[in-house]
Structure formats: C-alpha cells, structure tokens
Amino acid sequence: MNNFNNLLEKTGEVGYVRMIVNEIVYADGLPSARPGELIIFENGERGKVLSLSPDSVEILAFSKKPIKVGGKVARTGSPIAIPVGTQLLGKIIDPFGSSFDNTSLIQKTRDYRSIEVTPLGIMSRRKIIRQLETGVGIVDIMLPIGHGQRQLVIGDRKTGKTNFLLQTIVSAARAGNICIYTAIGKKKIDIKKVEEYFKENKVTDRVIIIASTSQDPSGVIFIAPYSAMTIAEYFRDRGQNTLLILDDLSTHAKFYREISLLANKFPGRNSYPGDIFYVHARLLERAGSFTVGNSEVAITCLPVVETPQADFSGYIQTNIMSMTDGHILFDSGLFAEGRRPAINPFLSVTRVGKQTQSAVKRSVNRELLSFLTLYTKLRNFSHFGAEATESVQVTTETGERVLSLFDQDTSSIIPSNIQIILLTLLWAGHLNVTSTKDILDYKNRFVKLYETNPSYKEFIDTMLDTCESFNELLSLINRNKAQVFPGGKL
Numbered sequence: 016m017n018n019f020n021n022l023l024e025k026t027g028e029v030g031y032v033r034m035i036v037n038e039i040v041y042a043d044g045l046p047s048a049r050p051g052e053l054i055i056f057e058n059g060e061r062g063k064v065l066s067l068s069p070d071s072v073e074i075l076a077f078s079k080k081p082i083k084v085g086g087k088v089a090r091t092g093s094p095i096a097i098p099v100g101t102q103l104l105g106k107i108i109d110p111f112g113s114s115f116d117n118t119s120l121i122q123k124t125r126d127y128r129s130i131e132v133t134p135l136g137i138m139s140r141r142k143i144i145r146q147l148e149t150g151v152g153i154v155d156i157m158l159p160i161g162h163g164q165r166q167l168v169i170g171d172r173k174t175g176k177t178n179f180l181l182q183t184i185v186s187a188a189r190a191g192n193i194c195i196y197t198a199i200g201k202k203k204i205d206i207k208k209v210e211e212y213f214k215e216n217k218v219t220d221r222v223i224i225i226a227s228t229s230q231d232p233s234g235v236i237f238i239a240p241y242s243a244m245t246i247a248e249y250f251r252d253r254g255q256n257t258l259l260i261l262d263d264l265s266t267h268a269k270f271y272r273e274i275s276l277l278a279n280k281f282p283g284r285n286s287y288p289g290d291i292f293y294v295h296a297r298l299l300e301r302a303g304s305f306t307v308g309n310s311e312v313a314i315t316c317l318p319v320v321e322t323p324q325a326d327f328s329g330y331i332q333t334n335i336m337s338m339t340d341g342h343i344l345f346d347s348g349l350f351a352e353g354r355r356p357a358i359n360p361f362l363s364v365t366r367v368g369k370q371t372q373s374a375v376k377r378s379v380n381r382e383l384l385s386f387l388t389l390y391t392k393l394r395n396f397s398h399f400g401a402e403a404t405e406s407v408q409v410t411t412e413t414g415e416r417v418l419s420l421f422d423q424d425t426s427s428i429i430p431s432n433i434q435i436i437l438l439t440l441l442w443a444g445h446l447n448v449t450s451t452k453d454i455l456d457y458k459n460r461f462v463k464l465y466e467t468n469p470s471y472k473e474f475i476d477t478m479l480d481t482c483e484s485f486n487e488l489l490s491l492i493n494r495n496k497a498q499v500f501p502g503g504k505l
Contacts, residue, residue, distance in 0.1 A: 019055055022089040030088035032056075033071060038232055039277045040074040042088045048072045051131055053095050057087040061111075063095060063234065065278060073278060075234040077111075096127040097242050099249035104193070107210060107224040110235055110242040115206075115226045128249060130241040134300040141304040141311050143340075146371035147258070150186030150428035151179060153421040156435065157360045157380055158343055159368035162256055163304025163313035166365065167335055169320045169327055170345025175356050176319055178425045179345075180260050181212050183317065186428050187258045188218035192315075193250045194258045197243040198226045200236045200266045212425075233270045240267060244301050247314045251305060256313050259302065263319035264295060268331045285330050292334050299338045341365040355422050360387065375482040379435055382485045383417070390414030416441055419454050432479055433461050436499065439485075439492050461500070474498060 023029050030044040040062060048054070054062040060078035067073070076082055097112040102124060107115040143161035160166050168176050184194040198206050206226045213219045223246060227239040240261045247257040261267075268291060275288035283289050295318075302316035318339065320332050325347050327336075336342055341364040350357035369377060393407055394414070420437060423429065437457060440446050448454055465472050478495075482488045492499055 019057060019059070019087075019089055022055055022091060023087075026090045026092055028090055030072065030090075032082060032084050032086045032088060035082055035084060037277050038076050038078075038234055038274070039065070040076050040082055040088075041071045042074060043071055045072045045088065045090055048090055051094050053091040053093055055089045055091060056082055057089075058082070061095075062088075063238075065274075075237075075274060075278075077232055077234045077238075079232060094129045094131055095238065096129050097245060098124045099126050099128050099246050100124040103223050103246065104221060105219045105223075107206065107226050109231075110225060110227055110239040112242070115224075126249075128245050130238060130245045132245070132248070132301070134297070135303075135305060139305050141306055142370075143304050143313075143367045144371055145304075145311075145313070146368070146431075147183075147192075147315050148186055148190065148431050149179070149183040150430070151182055151356060151423060152429055152431070152434035153356065153358050153360060154179075154343065155431035156376065156438070157383060158341070158358070158363050158365045159372050159376075159380075160315065160317075160365065161304075161368050161371040162315055163302065164341070164365075164367055165299050165302050165316045165318070165339040166368070167320060167339040167342035168317055168345070169322055169332060169336075169342050170357075171322050171325055171347040171350075174345040174347050174350045176345050177209075177262060179343075179356050179358075180262065180317060180319070181209065182423075182425060182428060184213070184222060184258060184260065185216045185218050187315075188221040189428070192221070192256045192258050193247075194218070194222045194260075195243050195247055196222065196224050196260045196262065197240055198224065198228075198262060199239050199264070200227055200229045200231070200270060201262070203228055233274050236270045237267065237274060240264070240298055244298060244314075244316075247316075248301065251312050251314050252307060254307055254310060254312055257315070259314060259316045261298075261316065261318040263321055264335060265319075265321045265331050268295070287330060291331070295335055296338050299335075340367045354418070355424065360384065361391075373480065375479055375484060375488055376431070376435065378483075378485040379438065379488075383438070386410075387414065387417070390417075413442070416448055416454070419448075419451050420458075422451070422454075427458070429458060429462055430465060432475055433458075433465050435479065435488075436475060436492070437461060439488055440499070443489055443493060445492070445496060464500075471501070 030042040034041040048064050052064045062074040062076040065073045065075050143163045145162040147160045147162050188194050213222050225243045227236045247259045250257045272287050280288045302314040304313040344359045344362045346359040
C-alpha cells in the first residue's frame with residue numbers, strides 16, 4: 016500500500032475502475048497514461064495499458080485476484096520491465112522474473128529491462144555464417160541451422176517437436192551457449208518434465224526456463240515470449256550466444272485472440288485481430304546475428320507452431336513461416352511409421368542454414384537429398400507390385416539403412432562430424448549392418464571414441480575440414496579405414 020501511495024504522489028494522477036470485462040479493466044482519471052505503460056491496482060496487482068479513449072483507459076490485468084469496481088488505479092510512468100542477470104541461470108521463473116513455484120530463491124538485481132524494445136537495425140546485423148549443431152543428424156546434415164537464424168518448428172501435437180527442441184538445448188548448452196526455454200500456456204507437469212530433462216543431462220547451469228501455465232491470466236501468457244527475448248538480449252549484450260525456444264506461438268496467438276475479442280477489437284480471419292502479424296513480427300525481428308563490440312553474437316530463435324491434422328497452410332502457420340528463415344516439419348504420417356525424429360526433409364526448408372556448412376557438408380547434403388528423392392520414388396513404385404531389379408533392391412536397402420541411421424532417441428546427442436563419417440562408411444559399404452541394433456551400436460562406439468579420444472577427434476575434424484566434396488571424402492575414408500575406426504572391426 017505504501018508503494019501504491021508513493022506512485023500516486025509521484026504521478027499526481029489517481030484512477031478509478033469503472034468497468035470490468037473478464038481481464039479487461041476500464042478506468043477513469045488517468046489522462047497521461049500511455050499504451051504499454053505498467054499500471055498498479057490498489058490491491059497490489061499489475062496491469063498494462065492496452066489503448067486509450069477520450070473517457071477511459073483500457074487496461075489488461077495480470078491478476079488472478081478479482082479487481083473491484085471503484086478501486087483505485089495508479090500509473091507507474093514506466094513500461095513493463097523484468098529483472099535480468101546471470102542469477103537467473105538454472106532457475107524457473109515466471110514472465111515477471113519471479114520464482115515460478117517459490118521453491119528457488121531469485122537474487123535481487125538492480126538491472127531491469129523493458130520487455131518492449133525496438134529491434135536493432137540493419138547496421139548492427141551480420142551475415143549468418145556459423146552453424147548451430149542440434150545433435151540431431153537429419154537436421155545438422157540436411158536442414159542446418161545457423162547461429163542467429165529464426166527457424167520455425169511446425170507439426171501436429173505429439174509428433175516429437177518438444178523432444179527435438181530439448182535435444183537442441185542440451186547440444187547448444189554443452190557447446191557453451193546460453194539457452195532459454197519458454198513455456199507458453201503449458202501444463203505444470205510438462206514444465207517439470209522439461210526441468211528434469213535438463214537436470215539429467217547436467218546443463219541446468221546454462222539454461223533458464225520461463226514458464227506460464229494454462230491456469231495463468233491471458234495477459235501473463237501473452238507477455239511470456241517478450242520477457243524471454245528481453246533476457247536473451249541481455250546475454251547477447253554480454254557477448255554470449257543465446258538459443259531461445261518459444262513453445263508455442265500458436266497457443267500464444269489463441270490467448271491474444273481471446274484478449275482482443277474481450278477488448279472489442281474487430282475480428283478478422285479465423286477471428287484473429289488484424290494486428291496478430293505485428294504481434295509476432297516485432298518479437299521475432301529481435302533475433303538474429305549482431306555485432307557486439309568487436310565480435311559477432313547471435314540470438315538463435317526456434318519458435319514452435321502446432322498444426323491441426325497436418326494442415327500447415329493455416330493463418331498463424333503461414334504468418335510465422337513468412338517471418339522466419341525456414342521451417343522444420345514434423346510429419347504425423349512419418350511418426351506413425353515409427354520414424355524418430357519424424358522430420359520430413361522434403362517439405363522442410365532452411366533458407367540461410369546451408370551457407371553455414373563447409374564445402375564437404377554441402378556436397379553430402381546435395382547427394383543425400385538427391386538419393387532420398389530417388390529412394391522415395393522407387394519405394395512408392397514398388398507398392399504397385401512392380402518387380403524390382405537388383406539395382407532397385409540395392410537402392411531401397413541403402414535408403415532404409417540411411418533412414419535408420421537418422422533415427423535417434425531423445426537421450427542421444429550425436430556430433431554432426433560423426434554422423435557424416437557414419438553416413439560415408441554406410442554409403443561405401445564398410446559397415447556390417449543387418450539390423451537397427453547394429454546401427455545403434457556403431458553410433459555409440461563412434462561417439463564414445465570421438466568424445467573420449469582427443470587425437471581421434473582431431474583426425475576426424477581435420478579430414479572433414481580438408482575435403483571439398485563427398486567423393487573426395489569417400490576416397491579418403493577408403494584409404495584410411497583403419498584410422499577411421501582404430502582397434503575395431505567394420
């Protein structure tokens with residue numbers, strides 16, 4: 016109450032609640048209020064100015080407690096700001112920077128930042144030239160993601176999108192990136208599962224979870240991604256590369272639609288308001304690769320969008336596709352077939368990721384995409400009962416093995432160089448593979464050797480750095496089979 020009275024004295028304005036429509040509050044008596052300004056109610060709850068009219072101020076309340084008609088309202092004179100700092104690492108916080116479940120103490124800080132800022136201009140941005148390894152083979156080889164890229168992750172519910180994102184966070188955190196996972200309107204149990212996954216993989220010291228649940232007020236859910244982006248910008252300005260996950264923006268859009276309809280905004284397509292494109296565009300434009308001091312620092316953003324029954328031509332889906340640098344499509348049909356991850360490489364796009372790959376990786380990418388296209392055609396042709404020639408059988412068997420090589424469980428993080436070595440050995444016929452278990456064994460043995468033997472790691476990395484094409488890599492591996500897998504039988 017003392018803080019409320021101080022605000023009244025500071026601004027010289029006192030407002031009164033005139034009408035309440037769910038989470039939208041209309042107040043009189045605040046002539047100097049500005050859109051986006053933080054508002055404090057008499058009971059200590061917060062709100063944000065949505066719009067102004069000649070006779071009232073429209074406020075979005077962030078309160079779970081009921082606001083009373085006739086209650087006093089005070090301006091703060093400031094936009095919504097959240098605490099930022101390294102003390103947030105390893106914590107789960109709400110969109111206001113407080114402890115999510117009051118189980119972890121958040122140290123106080125004097126460093127606060129507004130959640131609404133103007134994105135940096137073109138003069139501060141750099142070309143995306145560094146690859147961010149996800150640890151997922153099919154993505155790192157065929158759909159590479161660059162540091163600073165905005166790559167949409169799209170697909171039906173329960174097709175493995177979140178599992179892929181968690182693997183990416185673990186891989187990025189181990190590489191030294193700061194990772195921020197934003198849960199937008201999720202269940203508490205799902206948020207706890209995410210926290211446990213990070214603990215199991217021992218990366219909590221480089222991860223921040225910003226959580227809003229489906230029981231939170233719509234306004235709190237709405238500001239969650241903006242708060243997450245603000246924290247990412249803090250680490251960017253400190254010179255640290257940041258990976259930001261927004262899970263998911265289709266839920267975010269639904270809650271904003273609810274807010275807009277309550278506020279009597281004119282509904283457009285699918286009842287979404289006309290400014291829904293701006294709502295997401297002003298958020299995603301804040302990510303990218305930037306010049307900070309004398310170095311290049313990036314905010315890599317992976318927004319998630321859910322599709323209804325594999326339809327990715329919907330309003331929100333196409334809106335966000337147009338804002339991002341590509342998309343990774345999780346196919347429900349492939350998921351039903353047992354593919355993990357269920358990524359469709361033919362309907363997925365990476366617009367700037369391939370420029371981050373080395374010459375040999377781009378060559379492998381082209382060869383693999385061409386081969387899988389042929390394999391898919393031959394497999395579809397065989398469904399008609401056509402007799403397969405020997406060459407068709409070889410192509411089909413090799414295709415099955417390549418797809419099996421790309422299968423990964425959620426606990427598996429595989430360096431892209433090892434994926435390429437395994438793919439090349441498989442292509443050249445040096446791997447004695449008769450089942451999926453054989454491929455899994457080879458993966459485990461090569462990864463262990465790569466991660467525990469520095470000289471072997473240097474040999475593999477140097478070999479891939481000096482190669483210019485896939486054919487050159489095949490020749491090198493044929494000549495150096497004993498060194499590629501020392502002490503083991505291929």
